[in-house]
Amino acid sequence: MRSAALCAVLVLGAVALADHAQAQSKKKTPEGFQTKAQNAILMDPGADLVLFEKEADAQIVPASMSKLMTLAVVFRELKAGRIKLDDSFVVSEYAWRTGGAPSGTAAMFAPLGDPILISDLLQGVAVQSANDGSIILAEGIAGTEEAFVKMMNDYGKEIGLTQSHFVNSNGLPAEGHVMSVRDLAVLSKHLVETYPEYYPYFAQKEFRYRDRFTFRNRNPLVWADIGVDGLKTGFLKESGYGLVSSAKRGDQRLILVVTGLQNKNERESESRRMLEWGFKSFKPFRLFDEGQKVSDALVWGGEKHYVPLVGDGEIDLLLPTSATGAVSAEIIYNGPIKAPIRKGDQIATLRVSAAESSATNEIPLYAGENIASSNFAMRGIDSLLVLAFGWLL
Known part of the structure; x- marks a missing residue:
């Protein structure tokens, strides 16, 4: 696991996002890698990251x-x-x-x-x-x-x-x-x-x-003997040969789905090739240690104006093996966040990408401490500040 010091470029910004439904928008196919499958997706479920996809949303x-x-x-x-x-x-x-x-x-x-x-x-x-x-x-x-x-x-x-x-x-x-x-x-x-x-x-x-x-x-x-422990084959004339595979090596698991292949041999060889590519082409990098503060989020109506944001344990990214460690990041949440806030409440999402990859890591962030509600006068002041300056202070 590489340390956070490798992340030479890290830009964290609090971004109001009224509609976060587009956060998992279609990702570009990595250049230089193709598959014979008509439809395919390769993901790292632990990192909640799609490494490759081809017509992944078609029915x-x-x-x-x-x-x-x-x-x-x-x-x-x-x-x-x-x-x-x-x-x-x-x-x-x-x-x-x-x-x-x-x-x-x-x-x-x-x-x-x-x-x-x-x-x-x-x-x-x-x-x-x-x-x-x-x-x-x-x-x-x-x-x-x-x-x-x-x-x-x-x-x-x-x-x-x-x-x-x-x-x-x-x-x-x-x-x-x-x-x-x-x-x-x-x-x-x-x-x-x-x-x-x-x-x-x-x-x-x-x-x-x-x-x-x-x-x-x-x-x-x-x-x-390649770490595959599931999941299911499929075949019909209408759809060709398909396979859902899940493989684990060390602490990393990959899930692969392919369909529309011509025969059993092609299904096996293409699935094996894609899994090998996934394990060899992407590796985990350590960004933040357990309990380490990532950033702060603005609070409305609280005894404190900001709540620290932390991950659920260590925060690891999945980046290309060729990555230099330079990443860009943004913190996304609907704000301002209203008090009271309990430690452990999910507050935001950390979205991180590397220059060498079109894939994006999306990591939940949680309140690092309790924030109690303030009195009526303080809430009034917060409202005036929001009206005067907006909530991105």
């Missing part, structure tokens, strides 16, 4: 990659205690015919009418991409697949998926069943960070079921 047919949303709903139900891993769901005729043996699609061949453990169903979906397993889970949790799909759409909106709409639980062809690769990356980040107790299902290489079937993980990169 695509996600195929089985949308099963990640199905599993997210199941994981949420497990974490909430509404279901348990050793509970069982019965295989309905609809699940058996639509996604099981008669369907001719990826299945775990759950017998019609049998009770199946949720733990087995999860392995069937994560390892084998079982369409019958997805429907069985959906019906077991919500009563009908239709009701479960509503849960998927509601949960997707809750976690910030903006280009996704789900029609079924398994990703089989259906009009209006769409996602974007950016949404798939956001969903994958959510799975990694919110459900660490269930995330290892995605790294499981094999699943032996009923002593009759041994299913091998369809994600080829799980078998490669």
Whole structure:
């Protein structure tokens, strides 16, 4: 980790931003790097930084990659205690015919009418991409697949998926069943960070079921020794070959989504190449130590006129390996900030970029101390100062 001394140019300005919705606007494709994928995104979830993107917001047919949303709903139900891993769901005729043996699609061949453990169903979906397993889970949790799909759409909106709409639980062809690769990356980040107790299902290489079937993980990169521990493959004629990958090396994790590739070999080689590029081309730099003040933000109606801003622990940036350490930065918040303020309240965002990269780091900043409300007279003085000089003092 490089020290803050390497940041030779650091300009911190308090900037009023009435509409921060554009903070994650489209980023430029790094010069000199291209991909065969029709749609792609590579992100570092820890730094909340997109390293590369290509048509990342276009709605695509996600195929089985949308099963990640199905599993997210199941994981949420497990974490909430509404279901348990050793509970069982019965295989309905609809699940058996639509996604099981008669369907001719990826299945775990759950017998019609049998009770199946949720733990087995999860392995069937994560390892084998079982369409019958997805429907069985959906019906077991919500009563009908239709009701479960509503849960998927509601949960997707809750976690910030903006280009996704789900029609079924398994990703089989259906009009209006769409996602974007950016949404798939956001969903994958959510799975990694919110459900660490269930995330290892995605790294499981094999699943032996009923002593009759041994299913091998369809994600080829799980078998490669490159740090990949998830997440999901997808293929339909309409969308080509796709893959959502998550890889960790040391303290750094990358999430990659590609789709629209021509065959399995191209999907594997292109995903491997993009992950290697990401790990080699970007490295973390230390900007501020834990507890170190980044700047101050103006306070209205407080016992103090400014509140110190700090990060949540150490503040690290992800910059190109060729970076000189020269960065530009700005602090963005809607101000002035009204007292009272509690230590730990999120106040602002630190936006940092390097001359060598079009990518931008966006880091939350928090109040470093409590600021109590002032008396009526002091609030009146603050109001006069704002009217006279504006709030950027």
